[in-house]
Structure formats: structure tokens, C-alpha cells
Amino acid sequence: MARTAGSHSGITGPKVRQAALELFAKHGYAAVSMRQIASEVGVQAGALYNYTPDKQSLLFDLMQSHMTELMAALPDNTADDPLQTLEHFVRFHMSFHHDRPEAVFIAYMELRNLNEQNFAMIEEMRRAYEDRLQGILIAGQANGVWDVKDAKIATFAVIAMLTGVNTWFRSAGRLSLAEVQDQYWEMVRKAVGAD
Amino acid sequence: MARTAGSHSGITGPKVRQAALELFAKHGYAAVSMRQIASEVGVQAGALYNYTPDKQSLLFDLMQSHMTELMAALPDNTADDPLQTLEHFVRFHMSFHHDRPEAVFIAYMELRNLNEQNFAMIEEMRRAYEDRLQGILIAGQANGVWDVKDAKIATFAVIAMLTGVNTWFRSAGRLSLAEVQDQYWEMVRKAVGAD
């Protein structure tokens, strides 16, 4: 998008983040230059440094925002029925991840490009999210609603299965997201041994 | 590892591939320079070009070798019992992927760094592999051994679930691979609705 030199849109900050999100998701953090991001936004490379101290912070901000939004959007585990709580989690995870494929992709692919301190912060947020599912699985186990041998392993299995949908699902395809959600929920329900 | 300048080990080719495998898996294709690979091997950067025409070919060779080995190692679907065939696939997938974490990581993470033609070749091999699992699921469905609504979706779900083990499993951890295989097989068996 061409811009008049020196003009002030007032929304350059968000545009920088959006351009970085798209380019990092498409080509990878290491393969994208600050000049490419600037070109996408419509400014010169130097102007980016009004919005981020460096490239690493840009990546971290994107990942941190994503994880914060994920935790904020996650419904509380307040349903009386563990089976219903698990179903809510499954459907929530699938729809949330479906809505932001670029951020999800970056969150999984660019962990190794975070510096040590930033990596630790993102990992902690990821663990907190996984703990929510693990808590649901433990609760249902305690109540005899289902039968999982090891809640931690089941947590990993379910999250990997659900997140994998992003690699193949396309809205224009054979099935709607709702249909895919139904089928994944059925597989999860059976996998944990619920009736 | 230091090397005497000009010495001829006779195994530089494999060492180049091994160094690239490790470095690409650890830091990502785009983040690794030919100089880094050369340094790991113990030669100067220019010498690498006796073994690969360019960096892209090095990546492609690693991924193609991995997929070729995967297809070659995959057992034929010749068991009489579909349930046993599926169990063999699950255990094979888990142990094969456990044995070569670097190659698996690269095969999943670096697809976007392949050029168009190389990408098409790798994708075709991946599809052939997925088709093998899909064939198993369709056969068991036809025989009434289990009940999967959509074999393609179940294929994606199972592969994502199994491959995800590589992101967390460590041999030194709480559980052995055999124990994890048992638990994943139980979850897969239940998920497809087999007795």
C-alpha cells in the first residue's frame, strides 16, 4: 500500500504488528527482514523503531498478546458436569485457534527464536493453559465420568489433536468448522472413555 | 571438532548432512548460515559446495531422505485383523518419530522454506503416508471393527496426536516410550470406537 512520504496515519503501530504477524507466519521470523515489514506497512525501516525497540521484541509482543488473549477468552471451568466442561474446552480451543491461524502458527513455530527470558515467559503461559485442560481431566476422573490413565498424557494428546486442525482445515472446504468440531468432540469424548 | 587444514576424511558429505540436520532442527533453516554448518563440520564454507549445489538443496535432501525412510520402514497393511494393523501403525509411527527427532522437527517446521517444486514433492510423500493410515481406517470401518464418521478427519487427528509426542517426550522422564505407546494406543483405539 503506497503512502505519501511523511504523512501521519496515526495507526502505524497496529499496522506494524499486523504486518509482522502476517510475514512471520508466512516466511518465518528469521527469514523476514525489518525492511520487508516496513515495506508492507508503507514506511522506511528506520520508522519501525518508533514502535519496537528491536525485532525480538516485536516477536515477543505478538506471542505474548496471543497467549494473553487465549487465557482471557478461555471459559471458567464452572459447569457442573465435567463432560460439559470438557466439551466447552474442546469447542473453545478449536474455534479460538481457527480464528487466528497466523498467531497460532507463530506461537508454535517461533519458540526457538525467542531469547531465553522471553521463552520462559511464553512457556509459563502455555503451561498455564495446558493446566486448565489437565484440571478438567483430573476432575472428571475423580468423579468417575471417564477413565484416563494419565491426565498429563491425555492433555498433550488432546491439545495436539485439536491444534492440528489448523494445518488442514479450510473454511471453503468440504466441511464446516461446526461439523469438524462435532467430530473432534466425539473422538475426544471416546478417547477419554466417557459414555 | 578441529581438523587439520587440507586433510581428507572421506566422510565429509555425511558430516555436512548431519551438521545441517542438527543446526536446522535447533535454530531453523533461515537462521543457520552455511558458515555455521562448515564450522560444525570443520571446513571452510566454500568446501560445502562440493557436497551440495546450494543451501536449499541441502534442506530438501534432508526432508526427502526422511520421508523416503519413513515410507520404506512403514509395515505393509497385511495383518488380517484391522485392529492389529492399526495398532502396528500407531506403535510404528511413535517409535520411528521418537528415533529421529531432528528430522521430524525439520519435516514439520521447514516446509515453508522449500521452493515451490521441492515443496510439492515433499507434500506428495506426506500425503502418501497419510493415505496409508486412511486406508487402514477405511478397511476397519468396512469390516465393522470400529466406527469413524470421516476417515480423513480421523487420519489427521491420529497423526497430529501421535506426532505431538515428540514435543514433550524425553527418554529420561517419568515414563518409558513403551508405556507412552500403550497409553496412546488405548486412546486411539477408543477414539475410533473399537472394543
Place this chain on the structure above:
DNA sequence: GTCTATATTCTGATAGAC
């Protein structure tokens, strides 16, 4: 087959004008 040296282009980041 490996070396050294180099061509050419690109990189993240900064300085100072406006």
C-alpha cells in the same frame, strides 16, 4: 577436496534533518 579471497547483496540498528 579444501583453502583463501572476494563479489555482491542484505542485515539490524542508529543519527540527524525536517
Place this chain on the structure above:
DNA sequence: GTCTATCAGAATATAGAC
């Protein structure tokens, strides 16, 4: 807040000596 110009270094790949 954005520009132009620039620094210092790193990138892939090649050429030619040995």
C-alpha cells in the same frame, strides 16, 4: 513520526591456487 544516509558486519555463492 518519518525520512535519508550510514555503520559494521554477515549472508550466499564463486574463482582460482594448491
